[in-house]
Amino acid sequence: MRKIPVIISFVILSISCAKEEPLAFSEVQLSADTFEACSTSNCPELNLQYLLATGNKEVSDIINGVIELHLVTILTSNQDDVQNVGTIKDAVTSFIADYKQFENDFGNSFIAYNADTNMMVSYFSEDLVSIQLDYYLFTGGAHGYGGTNYLNFNPKTGEILTSTTMYANEKEFLKYVENKFREEFQIPKDSTINATGFWFENDIFYLPQNVGFTESEVVLIYNQYEIASYAEGPILLTFPKEEVLEFLKFH
Numbered sequence: 001m002r003k004i005p006v007i008i009s010f011v012i013l014s015i016s017c018a019k020e021e022p023l024a025f026s027e028v029q030l031s032a033d034t035f036e037a038c039s040t041s042n043c044p045e046l047n048l049q050y051l052l053a054t055g056n057k058e059v060s061d062i063i064n065g066v067i068e069l070h071l072v073t074i075l076t077s078n079q080d081d082v083q084n085v086g087t088i089k090d091a092v093t094s095f096i097a098d099y100k101q102f103e104n105d106f107g108n109s110f111i112a113y114n115a116d117t118n119m120m121v122s123y124f125s126e127d128l129v130s131i132q133l134d135y136y137l138f139t140g141g142a143h144g145y146g147g148t149n150y151l152n153f154n155p156k157t158g159e160i161l162t163s164t165t166m167y168a169n170e171k172e173f174l175k176y177v178e179n180k181f182r183e184e185f186q187i188p189k190d191s192t193i194n195a196t197g198f199w200f201e202n203d204i205f206y207l208p209q210n211v212g213f214t215e216s217e218v219v220l221i222y223n224q225y226e227i228a229s230y231a232e233g234p235i236l237l238t239f240p241k242e243e244v245l246e247f248l249k250f251h
Contacts, residue, residue, distance in 0.1 A: 020056040023063075023129070023155050025121055028052050030092060037096050044099040044113030046092065051119045051131060053158075062158030063129075066151060067119075070133070075115060078139040102140065114138050122150075123213040127250035128161070129153045130213040147223035148234065150212030166211070166249060173247035177220065178205040180237065198227050208235075218244050 030048040032038040050071060053060035068088055075091035078098065085094050092115075099113040116136045123130040129152070136146030152161040163170050182189060187196050193205045200206065208226065212219040222228070222235040 021054070023053060023055040023059055025051045025053055027119075030088070032096075035089075035092065035096060037093065037100075041100070042103065042112075043096055044115065046095075046114070047116045048088075048092070049118050050088070050133075051121065059155070059158040063153055066153070066158075066160050067131070070149065070151065071117065074117070074135050074137070078137065098139070112138075113140070114144075116146075122219075123215060124155070125250070126155065128213060129155045132212055143230065145224070148210060148221050149223075150210045150219070150221075152211070152213070163207075167247055168249050169247055170207075173244065174205070174207055176244070176247065177207060177237065180239070181205065184237065199229075200227055213241070216241055218248075 028050050030046060032043040032046045035043070037043065048071075050067060053063040053067075071088050072085055072091040075088070075095050076085055079094060085091050095113070095115060102113070114137070118134045120132050121129060122132040131151045131153070133149045133151065134146070135149070136144055138144030152166065153159065154161060154165070159165070167173050178193070181187070182193075185196060185198075187193065187198075192203045193200050194203045208220050208222045210221045210223065212221070218239045218241055220237040220239075224230045224232070224234055226235075228235060
């Protein structure tokens with residue numbers, strides 16, 4: 001009987017020692033030199049930096065899956081027929097092959113392809129991890145295309161947050177942001193939202209696809225072509241966090 005407390009203590013100690021490491025992020029760098037296809041011939045310029053979640057395996061696997069899918073989508077966005085592309089390296093290989101096909105069709109006198117990505121953790125708390133991704137691709141044409149995306153995660157589960165899980169009251173937040181938007185861009189309250197030249201679909205204001213967080217601010221960004229022409233550039237709104245806390249489900 002005296003052995004029982006010792007056994008129980010050992011089990012508790014074993015469980016404690018087996019606890020997962022806390023969620024963390026490390027950087028991954030990829031360039032053209034990484035790929036064999038670029039060792040003997042011309043290749044697009046590649047400067048890809050992204051984040052890899054580590055620590056709690058279940059959570060980090062979910063987060064890494066979302067990051068990978070997001071980057072694959074960006075890197076293959078110029079290609080019409082994409083097959084067997086499941087990883088970031090697959091997507092880069094496909095991007096290189098597309099470049100080589102373009103070079104074969106039109107010669108090497110055109111401006112070279114390039115792809116750049118940069119990813120950072122803009123905010124990390126017990127309730128929220130906000131990751132900012134800046135990207136730019138050039139694949140011929142008058143200009144390249146790029147933008148800033150935000151990926152917001154629940155650090156306990158790895159779940160990507162949606163409007164339902166981020167906002168305590170999305171309708172009120174929408175009203176608040178529209179009022180601030182009208183003030184910022186001098187759109188009269190009695191005019192439609194597109195009165196001064198914006199491109200909101202059906203002339204109805206809506207929140208951007210990308211909402212991110214920093215230590216002190218909430219960032220809303222409409223990327224090029226979302227609500228205005230390419231020449232207008234991205235449309236950015238920032239709010240001190242304390243001003244909008246009532247609309248959020250976390251602090």
